[in-house]
Amino acid sequence: MNWETFFDKWLPKMLDGAGLTLELVTIAVIAGLILAIPMGIARASSKPWVRSIPYAYIFFFRGTPLLLQLFMVYYGLSQFEAVRQSWAWTYLRDPYWCALLTMTLHTTAYIAEILRGAIQSVPSGEVEAARALGMSRVQSMLYIVLPRAARIGLPAYSNEVILMLKASAVVYTVTLLDIMGQAKTISARTYENEFFYIVAALLYLAITIGLTRIFRFIEHKLRVDMLQGR
Amino acid sequence: MIDLQGFGPSLLAGTWMTVKLSLASVALGLLFGLLGAAGKTSSNAFARFLGGSYTTIVRGVPETLWVLMAYYSTVTALNYLGSFFGNPELALNPFAAGTLALALCFGAYSSEVFRGALLSIPKGHREAGLAVGLSSLRIFWRITLPQVWRIALPGLGNLYLILLKDTALVSLISLTEIMRAAEIAKNGTKLPFTFYLIAALIYLSLTILVMIAMHFFEKRAAQGFTRNEV
Numbered sequence: 001m002n003w004e005t006f007f008d009k010w011l012p013k014m015l016d017g018a019g020l021t022l023e024l025v026t027i028a029v030i031a032g033l034i035l036a037i038p039m040g041i042a043r044a045s046s047k048p049w050v051r052s053i054p055y056a057y058i059f060f061f062r063g064t065p066l067l068l069q070l071f072m073v074y075y076g077l078s079q080f081e082a083v084r085q086s087w088a089w090t091y092l093r094d095p096y097w098c099a100l101l102t103m104t105l106h107t108t109a110y111i112a113e114i115l116r117g118a119i120q121s122v123p124s125g126e127v128e129a130a131r132a133l134g135m136s137r138v139q140s141m142l143y144i145v146l147p148r149a150a151r152i153g154l155p156a157y158s159n160e161v162i163l164m165l166k167a168s169a170v171v172y173t174v175t176l177l178d179i180m181g182q183a184k185t186i187s188a189r190t191y192e193n194e195f196f197y198i199v200a201a202l203l204y205l206a207i208t209i210g211l212t213r214i215f216r217f218i219e220h221k222l223r224v225d226m227l228q229g230r
Numbered sequence: 231m232i233d234l235q236g237f238g239p240s241l242l243a244g245t246w247m248t249v250k251l252s253l254a255s256v257a258l259g260l261l262f263g264l265l266g267a268a269g270k271t272s273s274n275a276f277a278r279f280l281g282g283s284y285t286t287i288v289r290g291v292p293e294t295l296w297v298l299m300a301y302y303s304t305v306t307a308l309n310y311l312g313s314f315f316g317n318p319e320l321a322l323n324p325f326a327a328g329t330l331a332l333a334l335c336f337g338a339y340s341s342e343v344f345r346g347a348l349l350s351i352p353k354g355h356r357e358a359g360l361a362v363g364l365s366s367l368r369i370f371w372r373i374t375l376p377q378v379w380r381i382a383l384p385g386l387g388n389l390y391l392i393l394l395k396d397t398a399l400v401s402l403i404s405l406t407e408i409m410r411a412a413e414i415a416k417n418g419t420k421l422p423f424t425f426y427l428i429a430a431l432i433y434l435s436l437t438i439l440v441m442i443a444m445h446f447f448e449k450r451a452a453q454g455f456t457r458n459e460v
Binding site for chain 2: 059060063064065066067068069071072075076077078079080165166167168169170172173180183184187193194197198200201204205208209
């Protein structure tokens with residue numbers, strides 16, 4: 001390995017890949033969180049029929065591999081004439097939007113389950129207290145349950161973000177040049193069997209450690225630790 | 231019923247390959263996990279360091295990258311090793327590489343599960359074993375391990391479900407399991423969505439089967455124990 005070409009030529013490409021990985025993961029976990037909030041609330045409902053509506057969605061997306069879901073969107077949707085004729089086809093034939101859509105749908109299912117668990121573990125006395133003070137169901141959800149659930153679910157959410165970061169490595173299969181895609185392309189170009197995979201591994205490790213730090217900071221800000229000793 | 235266009239048998243063969251791959255990985259992975267947990271709970275600081283870095287490094291890097299590394303990055307070393315035995319073409323086949331990579335990941339996660347289980351076994355049990363004159367190995371095999379098994383089983387079941395989905399990644403190194411069988415069928419029929427959906431249904435059925443099996447195993451391992459209702 002020539003270090004000069006590595007630093008001048010290959011490292012910037014690997015860092016570009018890291019940029020794409022971070023972009024995809026950030027958008028997916030934020031969009032996923034927004035979509036998951038109504039779904040998580042529905043999952044925690046006391047009415048069985050409300051609970052069961054998001055269940056099929058969650059069961060499908062948690063029970064099949066992300067790679068398969070990605071291929072269903074990227075290759076699968078072209079099977080339908082109606083999709084190819086519609087306005088959405090401009091986006092759905094682009095691997096970037098396919099990857100983003102699949103990752104968002106995938107992580108939504110996981111985050112919804114995290115939220116359900118968090119909402120259900122809000123102590124019932126606090127909800128009852130809110131209702132006793134005359135708050136409506138919506139008010140107690142907005143001011144008591146959700147802020148409380150956010151703190152309970154935050155550690156699990158940070159795990160999910162890191163899992164998503166690692167899962168995002170499959171997007172290289174639809175020609176996207178994320179960290180993994182760059183590593184594979186450069187390896188093939190330079191006939192290096194190990195080197196660039198190790199660089200990719202180090203990049204992923206560095207991002208994981210960075211994300212862990214960020215979430216620890218948020219947990220500190222939200223004073224999650226103060227609420228643990230219930 | 232969906233017309234499989236003659237690809238039924240190859241999908242079935244792919245399913246069998248997925249099952250074999252997941253079982254081989256879990257067998258090797260349990261060994262890695264036990265070794266990792268033994269390292270982490272050891273009194274030796276170096277063993278603790280080894281166990282800790284094993285989990286940190288393996289869990290911080292995507293499964294996809296491990297699969298590709300196990301396949302492509304072992305070539306140089308194995309060719310070199312093989313040249314001593316007169317076989318310079320020595321390399322891992324996709325099944326072996328996939329098993330190694332998935333076992334590595336399963337081991338890293340399961341070592342945490344095992345560690346928790348090992349720590350939850352009262353010290354007195356080990357001391358009682360020593361008092362009646364059992365050797366350390368026999369204490370581990372007859373007293374510690376059966377209890378660890380019971381406590382760790384639910385966690386291991388979840389990890390097995392994750393592993394089952396990760397086997398899809400081995401299709402990237404061209405092992406013909408469910409994912410790759412669906413891809414071959416897709417290329418032959420130009421019906422991508424149909425065949426990926428069938429693959430998804432196979433994964434979902436496997437998940438359900440494993441959940442039923444886990445329920446049975448947990449019941450069997452918990453014989454004679456009553457669960458405390460809080």
